[in-house]
Amino acid sequence: MPSEPDGQDSRDLPEESSGLADAALTTGALARRLGVAATTLRTWERRYGIGPSSREEGRHRRWQPADVARIEAMCRLTAQGVAPAEAARLALAGSPSTPSIRESEAAQQPLGPGSASGEYGELPLGQVWPESRGLGRAAVRLDAGAVQARLRAAVDTYGVVVAWEQIIAPTLHAVGRKWATSSECYVDVEHLLSWHVSTTLRSAVRAPEHEPLLPPVLLACMPEEQHCLAIEALWAALVERGLPTRIFGAGVPVEALESAVRRIGPCAVVLWSQTRQTADLSVVRALLSLEWGVRGARSHPLVLLAGTGWRSAVHEQGAGRLTGLASGLAVLESLFRAVTQSSGAPPGPLPADG
Incomplete structure (x- = not known):
């Protein structure tokens, strides 16, 4: 498993580990917890000013509980269709419990069957690898960049067979189950994920210039x-x-x-x-x-x-x-x-x- 940008191994530190609500998190640990790429968090900080509030000299930056609450609010808003810049502004305006955040979430709630029950939430993944949970969250957010990066990292790290059986297939099955029970709400998620899976499988391996002299x-x-x-x-x-x-x-x-x-x-x-x-x-x-x-x-x-x-x-x-x-x-x-x-x-x- 490749190390996260902060040098920690995600198998040693699963997405909810290190991990109580009142503990400070590194960028890599927070990325696994949220199911986003660490580079996405850094981009949001650079563009929108939403990041760790402090940094200790000579140490990795740590996300305090208040920082985590703001970034979680931003993730919820972007998942509901709010533009990242506006989502960051609302998240920075107050804690997730403030009226401005709640009202914005209600205003951005998609209309249609099941919208009031929070259809676009956690996928029914069960006991899966952290990489599968992160892939599912990225797919639900329609975060194409994160989906592509997670798929490529899975294939490069584990090979096609393990990546498919332990990470990709469980996520595809969960999206299919959610689609079956949520009317048409997850068609977009399924199509985006499927397209990127196909793209990754085709691009991650390369046929040899000289095949064995055998019938294929x-x-x-x-x-x-x-x-x-x-x-x-x-x-x-x-x-x-x-x-x-x-x-x-x-x-x-x-x-x-x-x-x-x-x-x-x-x-x-x-x-x-x-x-x-x-x-x-x-x-x-x-x-x-x-x-x-x-x-x-x-x-x-x-x-x-x-x-x-x-x-x-x-x-x-x-x-x-x-x-x-x-x-x-x-x-x-x-x-x-x-x-x-x-x-x-x-x-x-x-x-x-x-």
Whole structure:
């Protein structure tokens, strides 16, 4: 875990640690508590004059309880749509309990279903890593810069698999649950977070210039499936390990998918379905019936089904299942090892067993 700007490790000092209401906080600790980037707090101080009221000689600046109350008020106001400059002015005008702050919050409360109950509040994250909680808070505030920075830091620090399973996926699931119970209030949060997750997965890893001389894994969504973040995470994890892969994204027509399989000759085809409505077994059967190569040495694709849409589907003879990113990646790594051993191809960056 990279150190925060004040030199403290967030695993040693989780977001609510160091942490009682009456204790002074460093900028890094306060950033974790609020779910904002430390650079955001410094920018607010520089631009709007809202920051620690004092600094001891030779020590890091400490946010006293009154300073924390002001910055919390500013965060609440900006989350409700108040411009940062105006939010800072109101926060500096008095404590969060003063009438001016309360009246401003009421005036900025979004109209619509559930607005009176504070819909845009904490996500139902449960027991998660501090990084997931911070990402959720940044997403709820629609703080694109903080969302992007937290996602990139998670992937750079932990790698794709851990970042996805421990930080990104729990946050996405919490936003989805909140959206389902809050009418349309969280559509904007879900779309912003999803876009930045996709952007991060695509930019955080780079395909090697020279792939191993092995048939790739082909990753595709079902023809009617538009949700593809999880399959993008699998792509990023494969690329991170230097394994050959091709991805076609959402809504691939079955004819195009069949053509690509014949042209590429993949060692496996992973079909992603997030909903029952898109889990079409006829597409699976069509792929299983494909073959290529010279007569006497025909090859058939290994079809692997991934995603919650397949849970209630009847098991199709010849098709396997992938469950979870880490376990699915392990299956594909084992497949690459088997292909390497049978073909005699150079192993390249393939990991060792175990």
